[in-house]
Amino acid sequence: xxxxxxxxxxxxxxxxxxxxxxxxxxxxxxxxxxxxxxxxxxxxxxxxxxxxxxxxxxxxxxxxxxxxxxxxxxxxxxxxxxxxxxxxxxxxxxxxxxxxxxxxxxxxxxxxxxxxxxxxxxxxxx
Amino acid sequence: xxxxxxxxxxxxxxxxxxxxxxxxxxxxxxxxxxxxxxxxxxxxxxxxxxxxxxxxxxxxxxxxxxxxxxxxxxxxxxxxxxxxxxxxxxxxxxxxxxxxxxxxxxxxxxxxxxxxxxxxxxxxxx
DNA sequence: TTGAGTGTATTAAGAGAATTAATACACTTT
DNA sequence: AAAGTGTATTAATTCTCTTAATACACTCAA
Numbered sequence: 001x002x003x004x005x006x007x008x009x010x011x012x013x014x015x016x017x018x019x020x021x022x023x024x025x026x027x028x029x030x031x032x033x034x035x036x037x038x039x040x041x042x043x044x045x046x047x048x049x050x051x052x053x054x055x056x057x058x059x060x061x062x063x064x065x066x067x068x069x070x071x072x073x074x075x076x077x078x079x080x081x082x083x084x085x086x087x088x089x090x091x092x093x094x095x096x097x098x099x100x101x102x103x104x105x106x107x108x109x110x111x112x113x114x115x116x117x118x119x120x121x122x123x124x125x126x
Numbered sequence: 127x128x129x130x131x132x133x134x135x136x137x138x139x140x141x142x143x144x145x146x147x148x149x150x151x152x153x154x155x156x157x158x159x160x161x162x163x164x165x166x167x168x169x170x171x172x173x174x175x176x177x178x179x180x181x182x183x184x185x186x187x188x189x190x191x192x193x194x195x196x197x198x199x200x201x202x203x204x205x206x207x208x209x210x211x212x213x214x215x216x217x218x219x220x221x222x223x224x225x226x227x228x229x230x231x232x233x234x235x236x237x238x239x240x241x242x243x244x245x246x247x248x249x250x251x252x
Numbered sequence: 253t254t255g256a257g258t259g260t261a262t263t264a265a266g267a268g269a270a271t272t273a274a275t276a277c278a279c280t281t282t
Numbered sequence: 283a284a285a286g287t288g289t290a291t292t293a294a295t296t297c298t299c300t301t302a303a304t305a306c307a308c309t310c311a312a
Contacts, residue, residue: 011300037258048302053259070258070309086235089226093236096222097243100215107244109212110219114240117223118233137271163287174273179288196280196287 001036004045012047016055017062024064024075031077035065038073062088127162130171138173142181143188150190150201161191161199188214 002019004012023029035041038056042049056073059065063084065073100110128145130138149155161167164182168175182199185191189210191199226236 013300038260039258049259050303051301054300056259067259068309069260069307072258085229086231089222089229089231090235090239092222093226094239094243096215096218097240100219101244103211103215105212105215107246109216110240110244113216113220114223114236117220118227118236120233139271164289165287175288176274177272180271182288193288194280195278195289198287 013051013054017058029075033075035073139177139180143184155201157203159201
């Protein structure tokens with residue numbers, strides 16, 4: 001299902017989270033698909049079950065999985081995890097904007113950046 | 127000049143950076159004021175000189191201090207450190223906005239947040 | 253009901269980065 | 283030249299993060 005890179009400095013669970021997230025986002029793992037069990041994936045990757053558990057917990061936190069105790073982990077429906085992604089970004093956006101206001105950054109400078117990065121196109125959805 | 131809190135989990139140098147930054151931002155330490163020497167402040171706080179050195183280096187990095195080797199550390203002029211603060215925020219703003227675009231967050235949602243947090247007032251400077 | 257499967261919680265060991273310290277060097281001024 | 287200043291290097295230490303070991307709790311099917 002996935003392969004680990006031991007030259008990678010980052011922790012194992014983080015690599016797993018990243019790869020599974022990609023699989024979900026790109027559609028390779030469809031909604032309500034059952035994920036491999038904590039133990040089986042741990043076996044497959046030659047890793048401690050807790051490491052997988054941690055990765056799954058993170059993915060659940062991020063809205064990509066849901067858990068049924070005693071049964072397994074499942075992929076959240078697409079609309080839901082997409083909503084989660086948007087909300088995460090909106091929260092970050094709010095924080096930066098608040099900080100900008102406190103720093104008295106002129107509104108115009110922000111507007112200029114906004115228009116440059118997010119150009120307004122004709123006939124675009126909301 | 128400042129006091130340390132040993133119950134605080136954060137590293138000492140970070141506490142020092144934060145407190146000195148506040149003193150500069152609030153105007154208690156004026157532009158071109160000479161800071162205490164690395165050794166004297168270390169003595170005063172019963173801390174290793176390298177710890178102070180590190181704090182000063184950070185403050186220099188952030189644009190609050192400038193150094194003259196053999197002479198001492200001095201507070202940057204106000205216009206300059208203010209400019210640094212603004213640029214830091216603008217960079218963060220750019221990053222979040224780029225991420226938002228990648229996530230396909232609708233432009234309208236960002237605009238709405240923007241207008242709410244940064245209300246446009248009549249007769250305001252740029 | 254029991255056994256094999258599942259996720260969960262707790263505790264501890266290990267590794268590695270971050271922090272701080274010790275010490276020597278280089279520059280400026282008097 | 284001496285006393286004060288910042289700087290660089292190296293090492294010891296602390297501490298968080300990561301991973302592992304192990305026991306517990308729930309679900310389902312035989």
